[in-house]
Amino acid sequence: MTHVLHYTAFSDDPAGGNRAGVVLDAALDDPQMLAIAAEVGYSESAFVTPGPDGAPRSFTVRFFSPKAEVDFCGHALVATSVALAERAGAGDFLFHSAVGPVPVTVTERDGTLRATLTSVEPRVREVADADLDEALAALRWSRAELDEALPPRIAFGGNEHLVLAAATRERLADLDHDFGRLLALMERLRLTTVQLVWRESATVFHARDPFPVGGVVEDAATGAAAAAFGGYLRALDLIPSDARFTVHQGHDMGSPSLLEVELRAGDPRVRVSGAATRIEH
Template identity: 65%
Template sequence: MTDTADPTEVLRYTAFSADPAGGNPAGVILDASGLDEAAMLGIAAELGYSETAFLTAPPADLGGESGRAFTVRYFSPKAEVPFCGHATVATAVALAERIGPGELVFATRAGTVPVSVTGSATDGPGLRATLTSVEPHVEEVADADLAEALAALDWPAADLDPGIPARIAYAGARHLVLGAATRARLADLAYDFARLEALMRRLDLTTVQLVHRAGPALFHVRDPFPVGGVVEDPATGAAAAAFGAYARELGLVPADAVLTLHQGEDMGRPGVLTVELRAGDSRVRVGGAGVRIA
């Protein structure tokens, strides 16, 4: 154990980076048993990160090693979300600093999410957490909804990459995947916040996953998140898991593949997400480093 602080303290961790100035920051409350929904939402809003994770005791039937299973709820500054990848990684790293690396099990609104933590909090490259998604799926997006998304983004249809066709992908939360034909198109993001938020609420989307392919297994991504009250998410584990399922289903990558997603560079918070696909296993694994923010 490296920290004996009050478990109700709001901890701050970044995920998908070993640098506190990179990746996506998340709040973590290790004991939220005394908090109701209004209190959780208030803490998340005051903190202002895209998500804050709140831990309580696990359900009796969750399984997992004693003391290493938890119920986790995720709140953005505006609402509860069913699942959040970066806050899962941040929470797993926070727990590993206190109870050691190894296997964890999280009960989330989206389902059961196993997380494996490797490394050391004091030696070498630090701690790294890898989550295994719930069962993913991919669905078509209506032409009118795609047109509305492009209008809100102010993206001409000609700027889309036809090799990355628009779809809605799910791996714990729903994301609209859009391909950018060039890196410059992806870098130029100035969208109509209210218009995109309205569309996302109607389609029950958590983020829009904007993707530029830079190589066979290398992608740059950005994630507008207006439904959470945040212009852009710096590193989005749930969207990375959804994109992994999407890329496999559409044949963009082999059934066995390890993808590297770079996110946050255009925001000045670079992060790296590793997405692992395994033949014969439909679930997606998303991993990255994590570190406490002083």
């Protein structure tokens, strides 16, 4: 019988964060992993096997939502890294994923293990007007409700996410999207989530991430989207080349999450940090 560990990521409180299943010895085929992810029911579960180089802290990791395999998942990787650190000690890990190698460093702060993943190189592209109009229609938003200072883009940080910025916190809080309509658009554009954000200040953002392609209405914390958003801010010169900012997510779902994002001058990659804790199941 496969042993599934249950963690919540981007929170040190078991009641917060985004939950992930973690299988540390996943000698399983694809249908088995998909079936386990569907049974667990979280937005994603991670399946870990030894890395191709045989190094002790090198692993291959795959991610499955209840509906399909996902190329990359930040919160499940944070959960996996903490699970491994609880067994092997804090330090550096290397994960071989479908999008490339992703280094993770786990540290301990005040008795809590925290993981910092370093994304693959992000990229940002324009979104067609017709696709933007369809996304807004599915969200039941209007162009007038967008923040003109944060223009719509499609950003990649392991997966692609449509970034839309609300002009007010009230607009972000009132999320009532057409699940099927948004799903059809996201499947056509090969999006993983829609990264809805509101800028509280230059270094504090709030986010919500509809995730219908994973069979989930909304994600409570999305590490890949936070990495993509960091790349977005830098590509549009909306933040200094050396910068740290925070993303608050999940609050409107009753599952508050905190994602800490770091950009470093001269390094195109984005670092995303957060705590994780095991939950009883």
